[in-house]
Amino acid sequence: MPNNFALGQENLWSRRQLLKLGLAGAGVTGATALLHMLNAQSKSIVKIPPMEAIAPTNAPKNAANPMQVLRNFDYGTVKKENGRTIREFRLTAGTSIIQLNSAVSYNIWDLNGRIPGPTLRAKQGDRVRVLFYNQAGHSHSLHFHGVHPAEMDGVRPVSNGSAAIYEFDAEPYGVHLYHCHIEPVTRHIAKGLYGMFIIDPPKPRPPADEIALIMAGYDINDDNRNEFYAFNGQPHYYMDNPIRIYQNQLIRLYVLNIIEFDPAVTFHLHANFFNVYPTGMTLTPTHKADVITMGVAERHILEFSFRYPGKYMFHPHQDAIAENGCMGQFEVVADSKNAISTPKNSLQ
Numbered sequence: 001m002p003n004n005f006a007l008g009q010e011n012l013w014s015r016r017q018l019l020k021l022g023l024a025g026a027g028v029t030g031a032t033a034l035l036h037m038l039n040a041q042s043k044s045i046v047k048i049p050p051m052e053a054i055a056p057t058n059a060p061k062n063a064a065n066p067m068q069v070l071r072n073f074d075y076g077t078v079k080k081e082n083g084r085t086i087r088e089f090r091l092t093a094g095t096s097i098i099q100l101n102s103a104v105s106y107n108i109w110d111l112n113g114r115i116p117g118p119t120l121r122a123k124q125g126d127r128v129r130v131l132f133y134n135q136a137g138h139s140h141s142l143h144f145h146g147v148h149p150a151e152m153d154g155v156r157p158v159s160n161g162s163a164a165i166y167e168f169d170a171e172p173y174g175v176h177l178y179h180c181h182i183e184p185v186t187r188h189i190a191k192g193l194y195g196m197f198i199i200d201p202p203k204p205r206p207p208a209d210e211i212a213l214i215m216a217g218y219d220i221n222d223d224n225r226n227e228f229y230a231f232n233g234q235p236h237y238y239m240d241n242p243i244r245i246y247q248n249q250l251i252r253l254y255v256l257n258i259i260e261f262d263p264a265v266t267f268h269l270h271a272n273f274f275n276v277y278p279t280g281m282t283l284t285p286t287h288k289a290d291v292i293t294m295g296v297a298e299r300h301i302l303e304f305s306f307r308y309p310g311k312y313m314f315h316p317h318q319d320a321i322a323e324n325g326c327m328g329q330f331e332v333v334a335d336s337k338n339a340i341s342t343p344k345n346s347l348q
């Protein structure tokens, strides 16, 4: 289609069409839920422990809700056009206030009412169509990492109240990202306009408990330094609400570092080593590690399983960053079928 660029509200994208798009949103949600269900069925071998979600704040609706980021993948609305699979995603930029701790609230820009934005997921070779509607008060854009024509690069401003369509082929497979590319980009990213973009390989990876972790920072006083850090939007959330996983089950972490102002951070997992798939662009791991260094926008797939039940922290090994919010823990739940003796038991 020829009009794959920023569209003025006045000309190609009428208010009626936008209203229609908004109304169609309910259908999209239903289709997405169905796809989640189908996906869950195809991976029924994977077991997910029940988790109790504690709301990050008392607010009735909070844009930062790490529970909804953790295992939630947006597969879009699937269509067939001229024999090709089209995955259509709808992203609306808005504004929210999040509570960083009991005393500090902060204005952010959200995508579909959340920070980070939805984790979009396609298969290599799909045609991806992203309908972007900007209601966030300033000009924004969506720039996708991956391979696409220049006019799809998402660096042109989409003014408030306007919409844009980005369309390109999903390639190459890997774990990627998208973010706003309006200057100052540091600020537009740090205030929330980013998300993960996963492209699955033609032959799916083996079943695993798949988890998205996005490391981000908050510069609340505009001094180009971060005062708070978080996994999936909310400082310290996974320390207070450990991510429950099953013992001996393969865990596949999709990890993205989108912390602005700090040149690089590490990701460290306690009491274990993980297989590293750099940028998710290999099907076999390149090496094992328990600490990996990640520059800004760098991302990887990390795979592991835990041998012993218990709680294990994960965090950047820059401990000041961890102590200011970028810290969490896994709670490994014993799988009775595969239960093994712990070291404590073996000493008895």
Ligand SMILES: [Cu+2]
Pocket: 139, 140, 141, 180, 181, 182, 188, 189, 193
């Ligand atoms: Cu922006």
